[in-house]
Amino acid sequence: MARRFVTLDVFTETPFAGNPLAVVLDADGLDVGAMQRIAAEFNLSETVFVLPPDETRRKARLRIFTPTRELPFAGHPVIGAAVLLALRDGRAGLADATAFGLEVEIGVIPCVVETAGGRGRARFTLPLLPAYLEEDPETEAVAAALGLAPSEIGFGLHAPSRHSVGPAFTFVPLASIAALDRARLDPAGFAALGETSALGQPSALYLYAVDPDGIGHRYQARMFAPHLGVAEDPATGSAAAAFAGVMMQFEPLGDGTHEVAIRQGIAMGRPSEIGVQLVIASGALHTVEISGAAVLMSEGTLLV
Known part of the structure; x- marks a missing residue:
């Protein structure tokens, strides 16, 4: 099965800076072993897989992998995935900001994203405290x-x-x-x-x-x-x-x-x-x- 992917540089507004991230779309049907192998293939600090949410009122469910293991949460995959999903949303650019929830292992993360011209800025609130x-x-x-x-x-x-x-x-x-x-x-x-x-x-x-x-x-x-x-x-x-x-x-x-x-x-x-x-x-x-x-x-x- 062909699955789309996108790479972004995160925590920067400048290409070739920040933290590179791979986002695999159409990830439904991949098992944990396949996700881990794909993350190892990209060999970035994290690769994030976008899955249908458990609750339809939320945007997506994310699974996050380093080259060697899955993580319950990581910040630059959330920021990067949020910006990408907002850019691909037909409503992006029609409002000052787009708000939605993303599901990760530690809970639901509320995100607010502003987008323009193939880039964006996101903020999210943690579902738990340090x-x-x-x-x-x-x-x-x-x-x-x-x-x-x-x-x-x-x-x-x-x-x-x-x-x-x-x-x-x-x-x-x-x-x-x-x-x-x-x-x-x-x-x-x-x-x-x-x-x-x-x-x-x-x-x-x-x-x-x-x-x-x-x-x-x-x-x-x-x-x-x-x-x-x-x-x-x-x-x-x-x-x-x-x-x-x-x-x-x-x-x-x-x-x-x-x-x-x-x-x-x-x-x-x-x-x-x-x-x-x-x-x-x-x-x-x-x-x-x-x-x-x-x-x-x-x-x-x-x-x-």
């Missing part, structure tokens, strides 16, 4: 895994921590952009960090430092997930979502709406920008919203 895993790694172990000195780990109140929004991340604050650029993942050091007992699997390493080129809550980041077949990721929306938990843990945020900007992929030559919005009420995190742009890159047909 969970603190209470298994903070030792600074020395993290430093060894990254080829850095322990003195380069941490800034302000920030220390290594673990949070999850389905996928789990070990967040590593670095004292400078120079340390962020110099970090190199050591496989033995990564293995020594072990699994998170809450999930029974390793957590990806997400490094972040204060962005000197911006004001407010702006950060630069890198993400390594060798256990998922991803040596380094140009943009990681699920990590940005879980980063809201980091902000709640280490930043003195008051009630109200807070905007966070994260630049990623710079060291890879794939600059990306991810928006994170936190709404805090009565001292507690109320909602997390992720936003970003996407641009169409190619389309074709899978003959499987």
Whole structure:
């Protein structure tokens, strides 16, 4: 059976930047093994398969795969699929924005998309809040895994921590952009960090430092997930979502709406920008919203 696919660059408005994504349309009838083989063939950090929704009032159901395993949720597949589906909707361009729900394993994700000229910008609200895993790694172990000195780990109140929004991340604050650029993942050091007992699997390493080129809550980041077949990721929306938990843990945020900007992929030559919005009420995190742009890159047909 011929199945259409589209590739997009996500978390960017510029072709050949951001995080590449493959979206397989007409995915109904593919089993898990076939989806995994197709994702391995594309060999991108994620490939998303578009299926009919369980509830007809929603736009689609998504299944998300890295080259080696399925994920319950990931941010750049949601942004990219939302933009693509809005562009292919006959109503796109007739209104300022298109709103619909997308089903993923962790729940229903409400999306709002604005489109124009083969590209678009989407935002979505998480169906769950970040969970603190209470298994903070030792600074020395993290430093060894990254080829850095322990003195380069941490800034302000920030220390290594673990949070999850389905996928789990070990967040590593670095004292400078120079340390962020110099970090190199050591496989033995990564293995020594072990699994998170809450999930029974390793957590990806997400490094972040204060962005000197911006004001407010702006950060630069890198993400390594060798256990998922991803040596380094140009943009990681699920990590940005879980980063809201980091902000709640280490930043003195008051009630109200807070905007966070994260630049990623710079060291890879794939600059990306991810928006994170936190709404805090009565001292507690109320909602997390992720936003970003996407641009169409190619389309074709899978003959499987």
